[in-house]
Amino acid sequence: MTAAVSSASMTRMDVLNVLSPLLDGNDLLVTIPSARRHFREITRGIIGAEPPHNTFAPVILGSISSTALGLALALPGRRIVALDTDGSLLMNTGILATLGNERPANLTVVVLDNEVYESIGMHPTHTAGNTDLAAMAAGAGCINCSTVTDVASLEDRVAGALEDGAFGLVVAKIRPGGMPAEWSLPRLAGDTDGVEDKYRFLRHIEALEGIITHDVRFW
Amino acid sequence: MRRIDGVRILGELLNPEDLVINRVGPLSDDWWNHRPDGADMAFAPVILGSITPTALGLALALPHRRVAAFDTDGSILMNTGILATLGNERPANLTVFVFDNEVYESIGSPPTHTAGNTDLAAMAAGAGCLNCVTVSDEADFADHAAAMLEDDEMGFLVAKIDPGHDPWPWAQRKETDGVEDKYRFMRHVERLEGTTVHDVRFW
Numbered sequence: 001m002t003a004a005v006s007s008a009s010m011t012r013m014d015v016l017n018v019l020s021p022l023l024d025g026n027d028l029l030v031t032i033p034s035a036r037r038h039f040r041e042i043t044r045g046i047i048g049a050e051p052p053h054n055t056f057a058p059v060i061l062g063s064i065s066s067t068a069l070g071l072a073l074a075l076p077g078r079r080i081v082a083l084d085t086d087g088s089l090l091m092n093t094g095i096l097a098t099l100g101n102e103r104p105a106n107l108t109v110v111v112l113d114n115e116v117y118e119s120i121g122m123h124p125t126h127t128a129g130n131t132d133l134a135a136m137a138a139g140a141g142c143i144n145c146s147t148v149t150d151v152a153s154l155e156d157r158v159a160g161a162l163e164d165g166a167f168g169l170v171v172a173k174i175r176p177g178g179m180p181a182e183w184s185l186p187r188l189a190g191d192t193d194g195v196e197d198k199y200r201f202l203r204h205i206e207a208l209e210g211i212i213t214h215d216v217r218f219w
Numbered sequence: 220m221r222r223i224d225g226v227r228i229l230g231e232l233l234n235p236e237d238l239v240i241n242r243v244g245p246l247s248d249d250w251w252n253h254r255p256d257g258a259d260m261a262f263a264p265v266i267l268g269s270i271t272p273t274a275l276g277l278a279l280a281l282p283h284r285r286v287a288a289f290d291t292d293g294s295i296l297m298n299t300g301i302l303a304t305l306g307n308e309r310p311a312n313l314t315v316f317v318f319d320n321e322v323y324e325s326i327g328s329p330p331t332h333t334a335g336n337t338d339l340a341a342m343a344a345g346a347g348c349l350n351c352v353t354v355s356d357e358a359d360f361a362d363h364a365a366a367m368l369e370d371d372e373m374g375f376l377v378a379k380i381d382p383g384h385d386p387w388p389w390a391q392r393k394e395t396d397g398v399e400d401k402y403r404f405m406r407h408v409e410r411l412e413g414t415t416v417h418d419v420r421f422w
Contacts, residue, residue, distance in 0.1 A: 092300070094296060094298070096342070097296055097332035097337040097342075100336045100337050101336050126306065129306070129307040130306045130307050131306050131307065132345050134345075135341075135344065135345030136342050136346050138341065139339075139345045140336070141335060
């Protein structure tokens with residue numbers, strides 16, 4: 001295994017900055033906890049504002065695109081975005097075959113590919129070697145799969161994927177760093193934990209859809 | 220193409236000095252009847268998704284020895300992550316054969332993802348694997364299998380096969396269970412390699 005030497009110039013923050021203005025309050029985003037935290041800073045402008053209710057971060061590696069797929073199938077009238085990572089997709093590459101056979105038109109998967117397991121000490125992932133996640137996804141049956149390495153291409157591809165009424169998967173090659181792990185960030189007024197986030201996300205979907213998903217009176 | 224045709228061809232191409240990681244069930248009976256010289260050269264882990272990973276471990280541990288995996292679409296789809304590991308290790312002595320019948324036959328034949336849009340050879344190539352090919356007839360299978368076993372590079376051959384099989388008559392089914400198979404396979408490796416893998420005097 002060769003050491004990871006990513007030639008990418010983009011950072012995770014660049015990807016979030018591209019994604020943020022392309023989404024609106026009607027969309028739902030599923031992502032990693034640290035991206036959710038930074039997404040909050042972008043969308044609200046300041047640290048300490050309320051976390052975005054439209055963004056959910058399952059804490060289990062490998063469950064981001066899977067959770068987004070479930071949402072996309074359950075809510076076919078709503079635009080769903082998964083902001084996944086190379087480490088997470090490699091933990092559960094089987095989801096590519098499910099995506100490739102479901103191909104939900106309202107789902108766009110954006111993969112932050114930094115070619116390392118950054119939060120546990122920068123070990124290279126398989127994408128630092130021979131593995132091409134967009135090619136794997138295409139082989140699995142996914143449509144509109146591409147890899148981008150610069151901000152202009154990313155903006156172009158993601159904007160296209162969000163508007164085209166078809167499934168899309170965009171792998172954004174990024175360099176490691178530029179975003180501290182969520183657990184290392186200072187706790188701020190207004191911070192929420194994962195359990196509260198679940199309820200906030202659920203109630204947000206109920207409000208958007210005019211439905212009830214969790215009525216404790218049924219218990 | 221039927222699965223039994225593929226297994227018969229592999230029985231002719233492989234020799235008792237090679238090692239095979241196989242699937243349990245009818246595929247094991249197929250191999251039992253077509254293995255060269257009745258050798259204990261095959262082992263069948265019972266866990267779906269563990270065939271190619273076990274073969275990869277053997278291939279890396281014994282780089283001078285030819286290793287073949289007899290895998291299936293259902294098993295690879297249970298553990299597609301192995302494709303990325305294979306694509307980065309690319310052991311020259313390993314050839315993976317995938318019998319792709321597009322259904323989970325042993326549980327009532329619901330379709331697998333390869334019945335839809337999923338192309339396992341293309342997925343493997345995307346994951347970094349070398350020599351990824353899909354064949355759907357016996358002659359192509361024989362050609363590619365022979366070439367991949369001789370080329371000193373990793374190979375990944377997906378054989379599109381018809382679902383269904385004729386069960387072997389009782390007298391021709393594999394006579395051993397998985398635990399005995401483990402010991403027989405291990406002792407076979409010990410003899411081939413001139414090593415000791417499991418010496419109970421160490422206990």
